[in-house]
Amino acid sequence: xxxxxxxxxxxxxxxxxxxxxxxxxxxxxxxxxxxxxxxxxxxxxxxxxxxxxxxxxxxxxxxxxxxxxxxxxxxxxxxxxxxxxxxxxxxxxxxxxxxxxxxxxxxxxxxxxxxxxxxxxxxxxxxxxxxxxxxxxxxxxxxxxxxxxxxxxxxxx
Amino acid sequence: xxxxxxxxxxxxxxxxxxxxxxxxxxxxxxxxxxxxxxxxxxxxxxxxxxxxxxxxxxxxxxxxxxxxxxxxxxxxxxxxxxxxxxxxxxxxxxxxxxxxxxxxxxxxxxxxxxxxxxxxxxxxxxxxxxxxxxxxxxxxxxxxxxxxxxxxxxxxxxxxxxxxxxxxxxxxxxxxxxxxxxxxxxxxxxxxxxxxxxxxxxxxxxxxxxxxxxxxxxxxxxxxxxxxxxxxxxxxxxxxxxxxxxxxxxxxxxxxxxxxxxxxxxxxxxxxxxxxxxxxxxxxxxxxxxxxxxxxxxxxxxxxxxxxxxxxxxxxxxxxxxxxxxxxxxxxxxxxxxxx
Numbered sequence: 222x223x224x225x226x227x228x229x230x231x232x233x234x235x236x237x238x239x240x241x242x243x244x245x246x247x248x249x250x251x252x253x254x255x256x257x258x259x260x261x262x263x264x265x266x267x268x269x270x271x272x273x274x275x276x277x278x279x280x281x282x283x284x285x286x287x288x289x290x291x292x293x294x295x296x297x298x299x300x301x302x303x304x305x306x307x308x309x310x311x312x313x314x315x316x317x318x319x320x321x322x323x324x325x326x327x328x329x330x331x332x333x334x335x336x337x338x339x340x341x342x343x344x345x346x347x348x349x350x351x352x353x354x355x356x357x358x359x360x361x362x363x364x365x366x367x368x369x370x371x372x373x374x375x376x377x378x
Numbered sequence: 379x380x381x382x383x384x385x386x387x388x389x390x391x392x393x394x395x396x397x398x399x400x401x402x403x404x405x406x407x408x409x410x411x412x413x414x415x416x417x418x419x420x421x422x423x424x425x426x427x428x429x430x431x432x433x434x435x436x437x438x439x440x441x442x443x444x445x446x447x448x449x450x451x452x453x454x455x456x457x458x459x460x461x462x463x464x465x466x467x468x469x470x471x472x473x474x475x476x477x478x479x480x481x482x483x484x485x486x487x488x489x490x491x492x493x494x495x496x497x498x499x500x501x502x503x504x505x506x507x508x509x510x511x512x513x514x515x516x517x518x519x520x521x522x523x524x525x526x527x528x529x530x531x532x533x534x535x536x537x538x539x540x541x542x543x544x545x546x547x548x549x550x551x552x553x554x555x556x557x558x559x560x561x562x563x564x565x566x567x568x569x570x571x572x573x574x575x576x577x578x579x580x581x582x583x584x585x586x587x588x589x590x591x592x593x594x595x596x597x598x599x600x601x602x603x604x605x606x607x608x609x610x611x612x613x614x615x616x617x618x619x620x621x622x623x624x625x626x627x628x629x630x631x632x633x634x635x636x637x638x639x640x641x642x643x644x645x646x647x648x649x650x651x652x653x654x655x656x657x658x659x660x661x662x663x664x665x666x667x668x669x670x671x672x673x674x675x676x677x678x679x680x681x682x683x684x685x686x687x688x689x690x691x692x693x694x695x696x697x698x699x700x701x702x703x704x705x706x707x708x709x710x711x712x713x714x715x716x717x718x
Contacts, residue, residue, distance in 0.1 A: 229400070236396060241386045250387075254395045261399025266406065339383045 228268050232261065235278050239285045242335055245323055246289035252296070259288045279350045282340065286332050293328065325372055330365040337362055424477060534584045625655040638665045 240257055247253040263284050271280050323331055336347040344362070348355040584590050629637040629649050640647040641663035647654055656662070 232396065233393070236392060237388050240388055240392055241383060244386050250389055254389065254391060257392060258395040258399040258402075261396040262403045263399075265400045265403035 227274075228265060231274070231277050232264060232281065235281055238278070238340075239281055241339070242282055242285045243289050245331055245335060246286075246293060246328065248324075252292060256285070256288045256292050259292070260285045263288065278340075279342075279346070282336070283350055286328075286335075290328050323369070325368055326365055330361055330368070333358055333361045334365050334369070420477065623655065623658045624660075625653055627653045640664060 236257075239260060240253060243256040243260065244250075244253045247256055260281070264281050267284075271277060323334065326334065332351055333347060336342040336350055337344070342350065344355050344358050347353075347362075348358040351358065626640075626647070629652070638648075642656060642660055
């Protein structure tokens with residue numbers, strides 16, 4: 222069980238990564254910061270539910286993704302299927318590119334790409350984190366890669 | 379893509395947002411700690427609420443009935459203000475506070491009895507000057523029936539067109555007022571000094587709250603045994619033998635019938651000849667005449683007033699209001715007896 226100090230220490234260590242995850246979804250700083258507040262709230266509130274501290278980052282990332290999904294749903298931008306999320310106004314030029322590249326991915330596809338590419342998780346870890354089947358994760362991953370490749374090619378033109 | 383990932387700008391306010399989120403969660407934890415206290419508070423307030431209504435039902439306890447509604451509003455308003463000032467952690471007290479306010483409001487509401495109240499009117503004969511009827515005081519002993527607290531809430535009692543004032547929870551009005559009211563005279567029993575009237579009527583009790591309650595009224599008559607004067611009465615057999623030497627001082631007419639004269643051993647005694655002293659064992663024959671206007675609704679029978687310390691009263695089986703037909707028969711029989 223987490224003590225308060227331990228929790229804060231560990232949370233601070235991964236705070237930036239969590240922000241980046243949230244940003245991929247929200248694509249603007251203000252909304253991302255709102256999501257991060259909710260992430261900190263939920264993580265602290267449910268910290269006792271985390272049985273193994275070594276999975277803290279995975280657990281916190283999962284919370285971040287859920288919060289982002291909830292925020293998108295709340296804002297009416299959430300598209301669970303293959304539909305494309307409408308492009309929000311971007312306020313941080315330095316981060317536009319990655320967000321733009323991932324623009325055409327569904328939230329589920331973003332989950333997989335973030336964990337596989339940016340977190341360097343294996344398929345097994347990704348599936349575990351997303352509470353999903355490994356083969357399903359693989360399918361989503363490769364489909365997402367195709368989409369990203371297509372997106373990048375279009376961007377080069 | 380990894381480069382892009384690392385290029386995502388991390389705002390300085392991120393740690394601030396984190397702190398806010400954690401603070402919010404901490405506040406919620408604090409609130410959770412208050413949960414048992416809140417439960418106790420709710421239970422206590424509910425108990426108070428039930429006790430309040432119960433007290434009002436059983437004893438109509440009115441000493442705290444004048445809590446102004448403004449107090450309730452102040453409590454509620456201060457609760458809301460405190461809630462906003464102190465934040466969510468103090469939310470636990472809001473529910474008990476509201477219940478408390480409701481309880482106080484119930485306290486402040488005037489007591490309105492759900493069922494009619496059993497009032498008792500006690501009629502006390504106090505005079506001996508031959509005009510008993512006019513000077514009789516009628517007392518409504520409402521205090522015993524209602525409890526003092528309730529009586530305090532009574533503004534007035536209306537009997538027909540009469541409005542009664544109150545003094546020490548006993549409503550007193552003259553016999554005339556009583557007679558003119560919708561409460562009818564009682565029929566009492568000869569062999570009892572204290573008789574119970576069978577008539578039941580209603581009073582309108584006006585509360586200070588403005589409400590009026592119709593209350594059934596039981597009238598109880600008391601006849602003091604030490605009242606001076608012997609009142610002989612005409613009975614069905616028309617003849618009456620005096621048990622002792624008696625001075626007759628007056629004939630008191632009834633409303634239905636009056637005494638025209640007495641026959642005492644062949645002599646006629648009229649009202650003009652009174653007072654007259656008759657010996658023990660004298661046989662009196664009572665002669666009655668019907669009154670010009672017979673008010674069967676308010677019947678009184680004629681009385682013979684004497685100076686003896688003895689007291690007897692007219693007897694009929696039933697109250698005329700309840701058994702008017704029987705009463706009429708009794709009067710008829712009485713008159714038949716006179717004419718026989």
